[in-house]
Amino acid sequence: MARPLLNKNLARPPGIERKIDIALTQDWATLSRRARETNPQSGDFLPSECLVHLLRDAIRRGEDRIARVLMPQLLKRAEANLERTVPDSRMRDAESVRHEILSDLAMMFTQDGTEGHEDELDFYECKFLRALRFLRIDHVRKALSERKELTDLPESGDGQDEPALDDEMLARLSRMASIGPSQEDALYLPEVIKALDKLPPDQKRAVVLRRIIGHTEEQTAKICKVDKRTIRYRLAAADKQLKTMKEDL
Amino acid sequence: MIMTAATQTSLRDAMYAMSLAKAVPDAELLDEFARLYPKYADALTEFAIELAIDSLMHRSDEEDVPADADAISDVVSRVMSQFENQLFERRQARAATPPARAATASVENPFAALDRQEFRALVSQLDVNSAFLSKLRDRTIEPISIPKAYCRHLAQEMDEDADAMAAHLYAPQESVAAGRQLYKAEGKPAATARQSFEEAVKTSGLSEEQQRRLLSFRD
Structure with a gap:
């Protein structure tokens, strides 16, 4: 049985809940093998939401060995997403921004359950990619603002009466x-x-x-x-x- | 995504919730969030604008999976090192701090309100025995091994919310000692190793029929 989410406004999708329940009954070797499956069409593939739950559960129970096996796989998936969404061409120092995002994600697990971080990972157990999207937008926004890469283009001064051209x-x-x-x-x-x-x-x-x-x-x-x-x-x-x-x- | 409680929710949580709610925010969603979080309306509007542009740039809602499950990049390697260090510090800090009762005080034990007579009545109602029910009460069963169906059954029989029952079963053992019918011994109860559900069923002195019925609960 999966641990209930702390945030009562959230609910895991039923399919994710089912997969978590199955994974919780499996041994370390099986989970380790499943976590390394990279084909989303495979029956063995563990969705990232499941990995988040299994990681939180392992850390809470002091099963650091499981956490050490699952965490790199989750980080690698997040990294693959960030390489697509925050490519080097998007901004200066994109790699450092990707590093900060991954670091924040990993630290959420070590801070899970502490004050101010009671239920942040609940969002990642429901829709991992959309929760990661918030983290990414937040970091990119801050980085752009800090590095002043958002240079305003000059306002057009005579367009008041122009129709919408396109x-x-x-x-x-x-x-x-x-x-x-x-x-x-x-x-x-x-x-x-x-x-x-x-x-x-x-x-x-x-x-x-x-x-x-x-x-x-x-x-x-x-x-x-x-x-x-x-x-x-x-x-x-x-x-x-x-x-x-x-x-x- | 159902947003019902506007109070006590931080801007961060509101932004997470907005990000989860729809792939691309629309007017209806933005209005709903502005109504729920009037204090954050401006910040949420700015975020919705970023979200809309981001959604158009990166539409895929599918998992990005690495081609090679074994290759670890420098970035992931550095983050793993940070993670290991933080985890170690967390374990050290925990070991140095006596268990805080306050940390688990919010998880209510639904058995705590039962007196001895009510506890016995519940034993009959559930068709189990005191030893087995005590294990559920004292959280000595590994919660992940308890079938969800049995958790729901227990909650229903005790007229409790299923989530509250699951939260009780998952809570650490040290917060149990508040019940009126619990302990006769003078010494303080110590946390014991948790059994699996199957083990608990087989080692509680239940009849064959009772064991068969309990083990028939599956998810």
Whole structure:
């Protein structure tokens, strides 16, 4: 029987719960072999959520031998994810950021159950990749902010009355957010998204809130604490920059 | 993901919860979180923006697995070394500190409220014997070996929440001594090695039929 989660707002997916229950009955040698299985289609493959549970359980019970076998496998999976999502091309010193994220993840296990860390790993037992996503975004955001790599592009000063120049492209972004990219979109939209990420903060907020998250113009204005006209202006300015970038592709 | 308790939740937990809730945040989700955590509405909006862009950049919700299960990179090797050191320090700190009752005080023992008569009535109700029920009460059974189905059955018979029952079975043994019917001896009870569920069933003096029924609980 899997140990209940401390965070009562969370629940493990039933499939994960079942796999944990089975793994808990297995001996050290079997777990060691299963942890090294790298094919997710194999019946022996242990999802990362299970590895997190088994690691927490082993550490709580003082079974450090099991922890030493499972931890490298979990870290290697997290590292593979980070190499894809925080590649060297994304920022200076990406390797050091990946190291910090992995280090934070590993330390969560040694601090598990202590004050301020009572149930943080519960999130990782429910949806490992999405919990890791929070940790990654948090670290990358801090690193970029510390290293001042987020250099604002100059605001466009005369775009107030310009229409939204490329609604079609941004509509594709919105569609991609909800259903995934088409083959054609998949070719060049990643570049558009990178450009979107580099827009000045005000424009980025307006575009994401309005066109990707799907707020109305009025809601977007309210969240940004400006009037609707300013939102229209920011969207137009962003469209102009994105259109220029698209033409360069 | 059901978010019900807005109070006492840190911004970090709210961000984790938002990250888990949907692959790409939408207006409805952002509104819900702003309502649940008004204090953090601005920070959560900023986070949702990062999350939306990140989701578009890296859409895969599938595990990234290393090609070679045996190769360990320098980074993982360094982190493992940190992990080993921290784990060692944790063990040392634990060994140096007397067991803190406060640490387990929040886990309630559902048997603690039963007096001797009620305990005996429960023995009959469950069709077990006192020795076996005492093992469940005193947490001397390895919790991972207890079938979930039996935990649920026990919780149901005692009119308890299944999660609370599981939390009791998982709690350390030292917090048990609060029950009214528990100990006659003058000496303080010491934590004993835990048996597996099967071992506990077979070594409690239960009848063949009782043993067969208990061991038929499987997940």
